[in-house]
Amino acid sequence: METMRTAADQAPFYQPVGNEVEIFEAAYRKRLPVMLKGPTGCGKTRFVEYMAHRLRRPLITVACHEDLTSSDLVGRFLLEGAETVWQDGPLTQAVKTGAFCYLDEIVEARTDTTVVIHPLTDHRRHLPLEKRGQEIQAHDDFMLVISYNPGYQTVLKDLKPSTKQRFVALTFDYPPEEIEARIVAHEAGVDAALAGKLVAAARKARNLKDHGLQEVTSTRALVYAGSLMASGVAPLEACQVAIVNPQTDDAELAEALMEIFRAYFG
Numbered sequence: 001m002e003t004m005r006t007a008a009d010q011a012p013f014y015q016p017v018g019n020e021v022e023i024f025e026a027a028y029r030k031r032l033p034v035m036l037k038g039p040t041g042c043g044k045t046r047f048v049e050y051m052a053h054r055l056r057r058p059l060i061t062v063a064c065h066e067d068l069t070s071s072d073l074v075g076r077f078l079l080e081g082a083e084t085v086w087q088d089g090p091l092t093q094a095v096k097t098g099a100f101c102y103l104d105e106i107v108e109a110r111t112d113t114t115v116v117i118h119p120l121t122d123h124r125r126h127l128p129l130e131k132r133g134q135e136i137q138a139h140d141d142f143m144l145v146i147s148y149n150p151g152y153q154t155v156l157k158d159l160k161p162s163t164k165q166r167f168v169a170l171t172f173d174y175p176p177e178e179i180e181a182r183i184v185a186h187e188a189g190v191d192a193a194l195a196g197k198l199v200a201a202a203r204k205a206r207n208l209k210d211h212g213l214q215e216v217t218s219t220r221a222l223v224y225a226g227s228l229m230a231s232g233v234a235p236l237e238a239c240q241v242a243i244v245n246p247q248t249d250d251a252e253l254a255e256a257l258m259e260i261f262r263a264y265f266g
Contacts (some may be wrong), residue, residue, distance in 0.1 A: 007172025014050035015183050017175050024051050027168045028143055030113035033121045035164065036147040038172030041218025043183075044147045047172070048102045048152060057141060058099040060090045064109040070116045074129060086132060094164050095120070095127045100142030106146040107158060120144055121166035124230070151215065174219055177203060183219060194235075198222045199240070201264040205257050217243055 025036050028051075032041040036044040045061070052059035062073065075089040096099035106114060119126050125138040146167065148159065175179060177199055177220040185195035220240060221243045228238035244254050 011053050012046055012049040013183075013186055014046050015175065015179050015186075017045065017172075020047065020170050020172075021051070021054070023168070023170060025055070028055055031125065031140075031143065033146070033167045035167035035169045036145065036172060037169060037176070037217065038147075039149050039151055040149055041220030042172045042174050043219060044172050045102070045104060046149075048100070048145050053137075055100075057143070058094075058097065059102060060094045062090050062100050062123060063103045064103055064105050066108055068113055068115045071131075073113065073116060074127065075131075077131065091116070092127060092129070092136065094144075095138045095142050095231065096137055098139035100143045100145060102123050103144075103146045105131040105148055107148040111160070114159070117144060117146075118166065122193040136202070142258045159172055174206075174216075179221070181220055184222045184226050189221040189230045191224045194224060195222075196262045198226055198239075202243075204260045204263075205243070208253065208256060211256075212250065213248060215247065217247065221246065226244060235262060239265060 024034060024047075024144050024149075036047065038044050048061075048161070049059060062068075071089065073089045073091040075083050075087055075092050078087050088096070091101050093099065103109070103117070116127075119128060120138060120142075121144060125142070127136045127138065129136060154255065175183065180202075181192065181199045182193045184190070184198055189199075199250045202217040202222055208218045225238045225242035228242055229235055233241075236258075240258060247257065250256050
């Protein structure tokens with residue numbers, strides 16, 4: 001559920017698309033919480049890792065899910081031997097130490113869980129620990145970042161407007177073709193020509209979004225395919241196992257996708 005990255009780690013590779021870096025830095029200077037919106041595999045998590053490194057702050061990442069409770073975020077009492085001790089959750093750790101806390105895919109968490117972040121997203125910047133009868137004032141360097149995929153919004157899985165309006169929102173999408181090819185080449189370890197073919201094919205494959213595909217080919221999937229190719233897997237087979245098979249179980253849609261990739265790699 002939780003991962004920790006420090007500013008001393010190697011700088012993550014991130015290719016800016018617009019002015020997202022400058023806006024994030026401005027939000028950090030003013031200690032404003034940030035919300036990232038965009039499809040799966042478009043670079044939201046990598047962006048947060050890059051900004052934490054750039055601003056030299058530790059990063060605590062929580063992968064949200066439907067069973068996530070407020071205690072999972074804030075902390076709980078645990079029995080150790082004959083004693084009951086309090087254990088801070090990842091959000092509390094970040095609040096105390098001045099780390100960035102990144103709640104990935106926050107709409108997956110229960111609504112009653114997300115309410116706990118409200119006091120951290122306005123002028124108060126404090127975290128109530130109801131079980132301990134305490135309120136913790138956030139460290140000056142603490143920053144809250146959340147993300148979600150608007151394509152998965154439903155009546156049951158969406159953030160309340162009262163929550164959304166507490167954040168500065170950055171909208172992400174798959175990068176322009178030239179930038180996406182540069183990302184794939186760097187991350188997968190393939191040459192520019194091969195990366196360009198992958199991206200060009202993906203752009204045609206994404207047109208099937210309106211013909212039954214729930215989710216389109218992500219930049220992450222292209223990196224996976226390129227990585228397999230760099231390891232010696234045949235291009236078409238790499239495209240099938242890294243891109244087509246994970247996207248659909250429908251035989252006709254799978255064949256339509258493969259036809260696109262055959263045009264570039266057949």
